[in-house]
Amino acid sequence: MVGLFFAPGTGGQQPPSAYRGIMADLLRRVADQADPAAFRELYEAFGPRVKAYMMRMGADPGTAEDLAQETLLAVWNKAALYAADKGSMTTWVFTIARNLRIDRLRREVPWQELPEDRLAEASAEALPDEQLAEKERQERVRLALSELPDDQREVVVLAYIEGLSQSAIAARLGLPLGTVKSRMRIAYQKVRTALEGMQ
Amino acid sequence: MTITHHLDDATLMSFAAGSLPGTLAAVAAAHVSMCSRCRAEVAVHERMGAALLSEIAPQKLEAQLQPSAPSAGSGDVRQLQPIERMIGGQLEGVRWRWIGPGLWHRPLACTGGGALQLIKAAPGASVPDHTHGGSELTLVLRGALVDETGTYKPGDVADLDESVQHTPVADSGVGCICLIANEQPTQFRGALARLMQHWHGL
Numbered sequence: 544m545v546g547l548f549f550a551p552g553t554g555g556q557q558p559p560s561a562y563r564g565i566m567a568d569l570l571r572r573v574a575d576q577a578d579p580a581a582f583r584e585l586y587e588a589f590g591p592r593v594k595a596y597m598m599r600m601g602a603d604p605g606t607a608e609d610l611a612q613e614t615l616l617a618v619w620n621k622a623a624l625y626a627a628d629k630g631s632m633t634t635w636v637f638t639i640a641r642n643l644r645i646d647r648l649r650r651e652v653p654w655q656e657l658p659e660d661r662l663a664e665a666s667a668e669a670l671p672d673e674q675l676a677e678k679e680r681q682e683r684v685r686l687a688l689s690e691l692p693d694d695q696r697e698v699v700v701l702a703y704i705e706g707l708s709q710s711a712i713a714a715r716l717g718l719p720l721g722t723v724k725s726r727m728r729i730a731y732q733k734v735r736t737a738l739e740g741m742q
Numbered sequence: 743m744t745i746t747h748h749l750d751d752a753t754l755m756s757f758a759a760g761s762l763p764g765t766l767a768a769v770a771a772a773h774v775s776m777c778s779r780c781r782a783e784v785a786v787h788e789r790m791g792a793a794l795l796s797e798i799a800p801q802k803l804e805a806q807l808q809p810s811a812p813s814a815g816s817g818d819v820r821q822l823q824p825i826e827r828m829i830g831g832q833l834e835g836v837r838w839r840w841i842g843p844g845l846w847h848r849p850l851a852c853t854g855g856g857a858l859q860l861i862k863a864a865p866g867a868s869v870p871d872h873t874h875g876g877s878e879l880t881l882v883l884r885g886a887l888v889d890e891t892g893t894y895k896p897g898d899v900a901d902l903d904e905s906v907q908h909t910p911v912a913d914s915g916v917g918c919i920c921l922i923a924n925e926q927p928t929q930f931r932g933a934l935a936r937l938m939q940h941w942h943g944l
């Protein structure tokens with residue numbers, strides 16, 4: 544399935560938001576023309592972060608790189624399926640990476656069903672405006688997260704990026720489980736509120 | 743199906759983050775598969791995940807990836823309903839094990855520390871009181887379950903804090919079948935329950 548390997552990608556810095564805006568175009572080129580250059584750009588934009596995510600979840604660098612490749616290969620293979628939805632590509636990549644991580648790195652899980660293509664039902668009739676609205680939504684989420692107080696942000700990051708259960712977070716931070724849950728709820732409500740009127 | 747009892751925001755967050763313990767995630771997935779409201783919430787939680795993912799300090803890739811032509815048909819993954827997948831068939835085909843007056847159960851295979859089981863309760867039977875070691879999720883599949891916090895019908899999920907004492911009773915008319923996940927191995931309270939546990943190696 545994997546073809547050639549060539550020069551390492553750079554993928555150094557946070558993509559500026561203008562750059563993130565063209566992800567959907569790159570994806571369309573992948574979907575419509577199986578354009579390898581467009582795919583390479585997507586890989587360089589997302590691959591290094593997916594690899595970092597897998598490492599934060601406990602994967603060794605080699606496994607993390609494999610999982611990053613698998614994640615982006617899924618993007619490549621499913622791009623046509625996804626193209627109907629001009630919506631949140633970054634969210635789609637996150638769900639693919641998360642599902643792979645659950646499959647491979649969390650052995651105790653009996654199974655877990657988290658469809659990756661659920662997004663299609665949310666905005667099947669994506670309009671030209673939709674890309675703009677999508678960028679706005681992403682920006683609002685980013686801003687809301689950046690404004691979280693440290694104690695709330697901490698539990699959110701431990702849940703999403705370190706993969707810790709609520710009980711594990713409570714143990715790690717020496718907090719009652721109820722406190723962990725309420726910090727999560729408050730953090731979520733802030734993000735939810737930031738998106739109000741945009742759903 | 744009108745669903746009135748949903749997953750807690752914190753549960754949805756852990757679920758979307760992929761960090762909900764396996765047994766709880768199984769029940770959460772089953773509820774989400776039935777509930778458009780929670781699906782929409784999960785989508786917002788996933789947006790948070792995406793935003794956090796793009797904030798991670800990147801790790802340099804060792805190799806560039808050159809994919810071959812997209813593989814045909816990779817998109818149409820036919821998805822079983824989570825419940826059927828879990829019990830390996832239809833609810834009607836479940837082989838129940840008697841655990842007490844008006845009460846049957848069927849432990850479901852799962853690895854890891856928690857417990858996952860189907861419980862069938864005759865009309866008016868009370869569903870055993872678990873000690874809440876960690877979190878517990880109860881999803882009603884058939885009939886109805888009634889407790890201090892309300893009536894739970896098919897699709898409804900009881901996602902209650904540890905602090906909440908509840909004594910669920912199966913609907914007096916139709917009884918109840920529900921799916922219960924515990925983060926910790928289940929321990930039923932009371933002498934009879936302990937005896938049952940001893941007999942059945944719960």
Ligand SMILES: [Zn+2]
Nearest residue numbers: 748749777780
């Ligand atoms: Zn719900």
